[in-house]
Amino acid sequence: MNDSSPLSTVCRLPSTWDERYAAFGAEDRREPSPFVAACLPRLPRQGYALDIAAGAGRHSLALAQHGLRVDAVDRSRQGLYLAKQRAIEAGLEPGKNLCLIVADLERPWLPRRDYDVILVSFFLCRPLFPMIKAQLRPGGWLVYETLTIHQTFGPDRQPARPDFLLQPQELKDAFADFELVFYDEVNQNQRATAQLLARKVVVSEQLPVISGQ
Numbered sequence: 001m002n003d004s005s006p007l008s009t010v011c012r013l014p015s016t017w018d019e020r021y022a023a024f025g026a027e028d029r030r031e032p033s034p035f036v037a038a039c040l041p042r043l044p045r046q047g048y049a050l051d052i053a054a055g056a057g058r059h060s061l062a063l064a065q066h067g068l069r070v071d072a073v074d075r076s077r078q079g080l081y082l083a084k085q086r087a088i089e090a091g092l093e094p095g096k097n098l099c100l101i102v103a104d105l106e107r108p109w110l111p112r113r114d115y116d117v118i119l120v121s122f123f124l125c126r127p128l129f130p131m132i133k134a135q136l137r138p139g140g141w142l143v144y145e146t147l148t149i150h151q152t153f154g155p156d157r158q159p160a161r162p163d164f165l166l167q168p169q170e171l172k173d174a175f176a177d178f179e180l181v182f183y184d185e186v187n188q189n190q191r192a193t194a195q196l197l198a199r200k201v202v203v204s205e206q207l208p209v210i211s212g213q
């Protein structure tokens, strides 16, 4: 499977993500998605990032190479093992600028930290939305890209669960309290996705008015 495949959030049952990552070739899904690649220059070059459902780590590595300290969370040990191998090959230091965390995000659970960047790519778990909001620091960046209900699937490949697909405008509405930097719903390279780049709003404290002398 390579990155141009439209199949990243669908299952060819009974394969699991562990089995799929075990079958990955050296070049499978190494490069960031075009949307994430386009967002990278806007993101801070220091601080902490969280890659939710990081898989084989293509975006975790890109964020770490950008300068961020990355927590990469996924349920698949095989995916994170591949991420670790690829990080070492790239000269990164797993444990230092890349922390790999095996966890089931449907519990729902996220590591506790104030993140400067949270990235979600081709994963949807709506109960995580409030946690994403809470664990981004004010001014922090959210990069989110995943499939919408406009995605079409071949007869032998169906979505693992239909509720893994976004409704039109759903992502934008879910983060309506963020400052929207970019939002689009596109159908490119056989993928129908919503793409969102947004910042958590800084709530400035109302300063008391000091009357003149």
Ligand SMILES: C[S@@+](CC[C@H](N)C(=O)[O-])C[C@H]1O[C@@H](n2cnc3c(N)ncnc32)[C@H](O)[C@@H]1O
Binding pocket: 008, 009, 017, 018, 029, 052, 053, 054, 055, 056, 057, 058, 059, 073, 074, 075, 076, 079, 103, 104, 105, 106, 120, 121, 122, 123
């Ligand atoms: C389509 S892949 C996306 C991987 C990566 N974000 C990317 O864009 O290359 C979906 C990922 O979600 C992970 N995943 C699915 N359900 C999960 C869960 N409940 N908890 C944690 N990870 C999960 C899978 O293991 C898989 O790595």
